[in-house]
Amino acid sequence: MALIVHKYGGTSMGSTERIRNVAKRVAKWARAGHQMVVVPSAMSGETNRLLGLAKELAPAKFTEAYGRELDALAATGEQASSALLAIALQAEGMQAVSYAGWQVTIKTNSAYTKARIESIDDERVRADLDAGKIVVVTGFQGMDEGGNVTTLGRGGSDTSAVAIAAALKAHECLIYTDVDGVYTTDPRVVPEARRLQTVSFEEMLEMASMGSKVLQIRSVEFAGKYKVPLRVLSSFTDWDMDIGVEAKSGTLISFEEDENMEQAIVSGIAFNRDEAKISVLGVPDTPGIAYQILGAVADANIEVDVIIQNISKDGKTDFSFTLHRNDYAKALDLLKAKVLPSLGAQEVIGDAKICKVSIVGIGMRSHVGIASKMFRVLSEEGINIQMISTSEIKTSVVIAEKYMELAVRSLHKAFDLDQPIA
Amino acid sequence: MALIVHKYGGTSMGSTERIRNVAKRVAKWARAGHQMVVVPSAMSGETNRLLGLAKELAPAKFTEAYGRELDALAATGEQASSALLAIALQAEGMQAVSYAGWQVTIKTNSAYTKARIESIDDERVRADLDAGKIVVVTGFQGMDEGGNVTTLGRGGSDTSAVAIAAALKAHECLIYTDVDGVYTTDPRVVPEARRLQTVSFEEMLEMASMGSKVLQIRSVEFAGKYKVPLRVLSSFTDWDMDIGVEAKSGTLISFEEDENMEQAIVSGIAFNRDEAKISVLGVPDTPGIAYQILGAVADANIEVDVIIQNISKDGKTDFSFTLHRNDYAKALDLLKAKVLPSLGAQEVIGDAKICKVSIVGIGMRSHVGIASKMFRVLSEEGINIQMISTSEIKTSVVIAEKYMELAVRSLHKAFDLDQPIA
Numbered sequence: 006m007a008l009i010v011h012k013y014g015g016t017s018m019g020s021t022e023r024i025r026n027v028a029k030r031v032a033k034w035a036r037a038g039h040q041m042v043v044v045p046s047a048m049s050g051e052t053n054r055l056l057g058l059a060k061e062l063a064p065a066k067f068t069e070a071y072g073r074e075l076d077a078l079a080a081t082g083e084q085a086s087s088a089l090l091a092i093a094l095q096a097e098g099m100q101a102v103s104y105a106g107w108q109v110t111i112k113t114n115s116a117y118t119k120a121r122i123e124s125i126d127d128e129r130v131r132a133d134l135d136a137g138k139i140v141v142v143t144g145f146q147g148m149d150e151g152g153n154v155t156t157l158g159r160g161g162s163d164t165s166a167v168a169i170a171a172a173l174k175a176h177e178c179l180i181y182t183d184v185d186g187v188y189t190t191d192p193r194v195v196p197e198a199r200r201l202q203t204v205s206f207e208e209m210l211e212m213a214s215m216g217s218k219v220l221q222i223r224s225v226e227f228a229g230k231y232k233v234p235l236r237v238l239s240s241f242t243d244w245d246m247d248i249g250v251e252a253k254s255g256t257l258i259s260f261e262e263d264e265n266m267e268q269a270i271v272s273g274i275a276f277n278r279d280e281a282k283i284s285v286l287g288v289p290d291t292p293g294i295a296y297q298i299l300g301a302v303a304d305a306n307i308e309v310d311v312i313i314q315n316i317s318k319d320g321k322t323d324f325s326f327t328l329h330r331n332d333y334a335k336a337l338d339l340l341k342a343k344v345l346p347s348l349g350a351q352e353v354i355g356d357a358k359i360c361k362v363s364i365v366g367i368g369m370r371s372h373v374g375i376a377s378k379m380f381r382v383l384s385e386e387g388i389n390i391q392m393i394s395t396s397e398i399k400t401s402v403v404i405a406e407k408y409m410e411l412a413v414r415s416l417h418k419a420f421d422l423d424q425p426i427a
Numbered sequence: 428m429a430l431i432v433h434k435y436g437g438t439s440m441g442s443t444e445r446i447r448n449v450a451k452r453v454a455k456w457a458r459a460g461h462q463m464v465v466v467p468s469a470m471s472g473e474t475n476r477l478l479g480l481a482k483e484l485a486p487a488k489f490t491e492a493y494g495r496e497l498d499a500l501a502a503t504g505e506q507a508s509s510a511l512l513a514i515a516l517q518a519e520g521m522q523a524v525s526y527a528g529w530q531v532t533i534k535t536n537s538a539y540t541k542a543r544i545e546s547i548d549d550e551r552v553r554a555d556l557d558a559g560k561i562v563v564v565t566g567f568q569g570m571d572e573g574g575n576v577t578t579l580g581r582g583g584s585d586t587s588a589v590a591i592a593a594a595l596k597a598h599e600c601l602i603y604t605d606v607d608g609v610y611t612t613d614p615r616v617v618p619e620a621r622r623l624q625t626v627s628f629e630e631m632l633e634m635a636s637m638g639s640k641v642l643q644i645r646s647v648e649f650a651g652k653y654k655v656p657l658r659v660l661s662s663f664t665d666w667d668m669d670i671g672v673e674a675k676s677g678t679l680i681s682f683e684e685d686e687n688m689e690q691a692i693v694s695g696i697a698f699n700r701d702e703a704k705i706s707v708l709g710v711p712d713t714p715g716i717a718y719q720i721l722g723a724v725a726d727a728n729i730e731v732d733v734i735i736q737n738i739s740k741d742g743k744t745d746f747s748f749t750l751h752r753n754d755y756a757k758a759l760d761l762l763k764a765k766v767l768p769s770l771g772a773q774e775v776i777g778d779a780k781i782c783k784v785s786i787v788g789i790g791m792r793s794h795v796g797i798a799s800k801m802f803r804v805l806s807e808e809g810i811n812i813q814m815i816s817t818s819e820i821k822t823s824v825v826i827a828e829k830y831m832e833l834a835v836r837s838l839h840k841a842f843d844l845d846q847p848i849a
Contacts, residue, residue, distance in 0.1 A: 021483040028484075058511055061443040062450075063518040071514045077525055078510035081503035088500035089480055092493045096485040103499055107529070108574055152530055 007176035008040040008134065012144065012166035015049035016183040017240035018086050021093075024048075027181075028093035030244040031139060035099060037248050040134045042173065044144040044166040045090050047082030055079055072117030076156045079118075080106070080146040083162065087143040094139050101139040104129065106146035106154070111165065113147035113155045116306060120155035121223070122147060122164065125172035134173075142169055160221030167224040171231030178233050179255075180220060181240035186256035187212065187219050189422035190274035194413050197423035204272060206260040209235075211365040211399040212275045225258065232260050270368035270375060271420040274413050275399075277361045280310065281333035282392065282403060284325040285340060287351030290317035294348070298324055301344050307332040311361065311394045311401060321351075325392060327403060333357045359391065360409040363401040364416060376400040382419045388412055429598035430462040430556065434566065434588035437471035438605040439662035440508050443515075446470075449603075450515035452666040453561060457521060459670050462556045464595065466566040466588040467512050469504030477501055494539030498578045501540075502528070502568040505584065509565040516561050523561040526551065528568035528576070533587065535569035535577045538728060542577035543645075544569060544586065547594040556595075564591055582643030589646040593653035600655050601677075602642060603662035608678035609634065609641050611844035612696035616835050619845035626694060628682040631657075633787040633821040634697045647680065654682050692790035692797060693842040696835050697821075699783045702732065703755035704814065704825060706747040707762060709773030712739035716770070720746055723766050729754040733783065733816045733823060743773075747814060749825060755779045781813065782831040785823035786838060798822040804841045810834055 011034070013027050027045070035041045055078050063071055087103040094101035106113075109129060113120035133140045144162025147155050157164050163180060170178035185200060187209065192198040204212070206229045210222065219237055228235045238255025288294050295314065302309060311327045328336055333355065340353045369375045379400055383390060388411065392403035404412060417423060433456070435449050449467070457463045477500050485493055509525040516523035528535075531551060535542035555562045566584025569577050579586050585602060592600035607622060609631065614620040626634070628651045632644070641659055650657045660677025710716050717736065724731060732749045750758055755777065762775045791797045801822055805812060810833065814825035826834060839845060 021480055025484060055507060058443055058507075059514050062447060062511060062515040071517055074510040074513040074517070074523075074525055077527070078507050078514070081507045081510075084506075085477060085480075085500050085503045088496045088503075089484060091496040092481050092500070093484040095493055095496070101496075103496055105499070105576070154527070 006038045008042070008173055009034060010042045010044065010166055010170040010173070010175045010178040012044040012162060012178065012180045013046065013240055014162070014180075014182045015046040015051070017181050018045050018047070018090070019049040021089070023240075024086070024089055024093050025096075026244045027090060027240065028097050028099075030181075030240075031094060032097045032099050033245060033248060035139055041139045042130065042134070042169060042175070043090060043139065043141045044162055044169060045083065045086045045141065046144055046162040047086050051082040051085070052079055055082055073153055076117045076120075076146070077154045079156050080143075080154045083143045083145045087141045091141045094141070099139050100137055101141060102133055103141040103143065105143045106165075107148035107152070109142060111142075111147035111168070113149055113157070115149040115151065115153065115155065117155055119158040119306070120147060120149065122157070122168045122227075125168055127172045130169070130173065157223075158221075160224075163221040163224035164227060167227040167231075167233050167235065170233045171227060175233065178228070178235050180224075180235065180237045182219065182237060183239070183241065184219060184237070185239035185242075185254070186237055187258070187273070189272065190413055190417050191276070194276075194410050195274075195417045195423070198417065199422060199425070201256050201272060203257045203259050205367050206258055207398055208272050208365050208367055209258045211363065211396070212273055228258065229260060234259065270372050271364045271366040271422065272368070273365050274416050274420075274422065275363045275365055276409055276413050277310075278406065278409060279330045280327045280359050280361050280403070281330045281355060281357040282325060282327045282359050283333070283336055283340065283353065283355040284323055285344070285348070285350050285353050286323050287321045288324050289349055290320050290322040294322075295324065297348060298340070298344055299326070301339060302326075302328075302336055305335065305339055307336050311392060311403065313392055313394060327359070327361060327392070330357055358406045359403050360406045361401055361403050362409065362412045362416065363399050364420065365399040367398050369398050369400070378419065379416060382415050383412055386411055386415050428460045430464070430595055431456060432464045432466065432588050432592040432595070432597045432600040434466040434584060434600065434602045435468065435662055436584070436602075436604045437468040437473070439603050440467050440469070440512070441471040443511070445662075446508070446511055446515050447518075448666045449512060449662065450519050450521075452603075452662075453516060454519045454521050455667065455670060457561055463561045464552060464556070464591060464597070465512060465561065465563045466584055466591060467505065467508045467563065468566055468584040469508050473504040473507070474501055477504055495575055498539045498542075498568070499576045501578050502565075502576045505565045505567045509563045513563045516563070521561050522559055523563060524555055525563040525565065527565045528587075529570035529574070531564060533569035533590070535571055535579070537571040537573065537575065537577065539577055541580040541728065542569060542571065544579070544590045547590055549594045552591070552595065579645075580643075582646075585643040585646035586649060589649040589653075589655050589657065592655045593649060597655065600650070600657050602646075602657065602659045604641065604659060605661070605663065606641060606659070607661035607664075607676070608659055609680070609695070611694065612835055612839050613698070616698075616832050617696075617839045617845075620839065621844060621847070623678050623694060625679045625681050627789050628680055629820055630694050630787050630789055631680045633785065633818070634695055650680065651682055656681065692794050693786045693788040693844065694790070695787050696838050696842075696844065697785045697787055698831055698835050699732075700828065700831060701752045702749045702781055702783050702825070703752045703777060703779040704747060704749045704781050705755070705758055705762065705775065705777040706745055707766070707770070707772050707775050708745050709743045710746050711771055712742050712744045716744075717746065719770060720762070720766055721748070723761060724750075724758055727757065727761055729758050733814065733825065735814055735816060749781070749783060749814070752779055780828045781825050782828045783823050783825050784831065784834045784838065785821050786842065787821040789820050791820050791822070800841065801838060804837050805834060808833055808837050
């Protein structure tokens with residue numbers, strides 16, 4: 006007897022047969038007495054198909070110039086799958102209604118192709134739930150102040166689901182996907198990777214930002230901010246499995262420090278293959294430099310990941326950051342053309358063939374020597390560390406891309422992540 | 428230097444290559460100094476693909492129960508093609524913006540899958556035109572008072588285009604399609620069919636309602652009501668043809684009685700293959716009977732075409748009407764279950780294998796004997812006439828479906844429509 010949000014990924018919505026199974030699963034939950042909100046992604050392949058058409062029409066640098074129209078285009082994929090799911094639910098004998106982002110309304114800013122949710126009006130959805138309907142809310146999209154359709158970026162449906170769960174104060178948000186939970190690392194890289202039964206919100210945040218790819222990072226941020234319990238589980242189990250068993254499967258992302266939480270020092274190894282690094286060399290070490298460099302980058306809507314500035318020598322310092330590989334050329338051009346001349350720096354250099362590997366664990370907070378163990382393992386494999394960045398619960402290194410798999414496997418083994426919890 | 432509305436059908440939008448040609452054509456018109464509004468259909472096949480998915484999920488009588496969700500689903504096809512066209516226009520160096528029906532706003536009633544436009548707010552579009560932008564307006568759809576997405580039914584993009592042209596008081600509305608104009612009859616049935624350079628609004632209305640399939644009938648009604656000059660022309664001519672030649676090609680549907688209008692007595696032969704007929708026999712001939720029968724049918728959102736009631740005998744009469752074949756079973760059930768008992772009629776019978784063939788012409792107004800010539804031609808071919816209906820400018824007969832081609836060809840020849848105008 007709770008308000009539950011289900012989110013289904015594109016693979017789970019990939020055919021009418023699968024949509025029907027989603028409908029049966031949601032209907033099972035509704036019949037068990039829960040108020041149900043469902044957020045589906047577009048059918049798998051659909052977003053790529055639509056954006057592929059756009060690319061044929063406007064090949065060069067099209068994402069920047071045509072943002073508004075790209076969003077209007079891409080948003081149709083989720084609208085179609087939402088309507089299809091509502092139809093499938095009605096065919097199951099349930100009352101159901103679907104809403105596009107602008108109908109809810111899900112208000113966002115105007116940063117096309119990577120908009121951020123600003124507010125959600127829950128009135129319409131709540132009225133429908135109270136009237137006994139299942140509400141299907143189109144993920145991935147919203148509407149800006151000017152009434153334009155916006156999208157939240159790849160994986161944005163996760164964020165939609167969590168934001169809706171937060172707005173409705175849902176009991177739990179279940180993210181159904183094509184994996185059965187969060188693993189100690191990507192099983193495609195390390196076959197011995199193990200599923201975690203629970204993971205703390207902070208760990209998940211670090212895992213997601215590091216590219217574990219199970220959840221969009223913003224969805225985890227949202228979940229943490231609004232304390233929405235989040236569960237990642239597989240949509241490929243039988244739809245009619247026992248609801249009590251299903252409700253405890255997958256991995257729970259908990260914002261409470263659970264006594265029973267698995268107390269490994271390192272919970273997982275995260276990595277990100279699509280990174281690039283840029284360094285601005287010989288920067289005068291004066292106040293405002295970081296802002297001068299990163300302000301320009303941020304203004305161009307480029308997200309930056311790791312930022313490192315080392316101590317200065319002779320009044321000069323080197324400033325480095327990593328970013329998504331897709332933004333590499335644009336950021337490099339920008340810095341060379343606009344920032345370098347006004348800054349009096351020596352040079353801007355970069356490397357698009359790097360990756361980032363991180364060890365993540367709440368247990369690291371109270372254990373020393375974890376980072377040094379990581380560096381030792383990498384050195385024993387002959388892997389050169391290019392950059393290091395640490396936080397309370399993670400340590401990240403930037404290394405050449407070609408060493409990624411080797412690094413992940415060695416660290417996974419060294420931290421005993423392939424061993425069952427005692 | 429005029430405000431022009433272009434409408435492109437699904438075939439004209441059928442690939443990125445074709446969308447690019449549409450963009451080049453529209454850009455040519457804009458560069459010639461015109462303010463341009465473009466209404467594209469969904470890419471050909473897309474609406475069928477989407478509705479096919481819905482049918483897989485809810486096979487039985489799904490159009491009635493799931494109207495709201497079907498509309499939300501089907502509307503995405505036009506939204507995608509509109510965004511793609513805006514992108515293609517931008518790639519041509521033009522400023523362009525696309526709007527979904529709810530963004531314009533195009534307000535409709537709530538009759539899902541066959542909604543009617545109630546009003547169009549032209550403010551947003553006009554502001555964009557004044558700012559030098561080309562405005563792409565999603566056809567086929569609107570929004571009802573409750574903020575739900577509605578669609579206008581098959582061919583509804585024609586109506587959208589004309590309604591927008593009317594709201595903006597456009598100079599002309601050009602309907603680009605896969606035929607190069609309005610013909611004396613369907614060239615697939617009669618190879619000798621001839622293209623008309625102009626056709627009167629009244630004739631076109633009769634032709635469209637008779638199934639000439641060039642334009643949705645409601646678009647012609649709208650054009651007549653708001654006196655929007657309408658031109659049907661081919662989108663498969665070269666996009667860079669001389670704009671003066673292009674502006675005079677195809678067929679102009681004129682609401683002015685033009686001195687130079689071709690003065691054939693019969694302008695064309697229209698026909699409709701997908702008809703069915705229903706007769707209610709032995710109805711007491713008392714006031715209110717027609718309403719009792721057709722009111723029930725109309726309440727079920729079924730459109731009726733020809734209606735015939737003959738003189739009564741012994742206080743009883745027979746009441747017949749034709750309707751679209753898709754609605755046949757539903758209407759028959761309805762009449763048998765609800766109307767027959769309360770009416771005291773003898774019987775309801777029907778036939779789903781009929782067709783309607785009509786001769787249409789403004790010239791018929793002042794010529795006698797045209798109808799009788801039609802009946803003679805059909806009789807000479809041994810074709811039995813089941814129902815007859817006449818208006819000022821057309822005469823229609825209902826005949827067995829199997830005679831359709833024979834009837835159309837014989838009439839086309841008998842009225843000299845295969846001969847060039849002297």
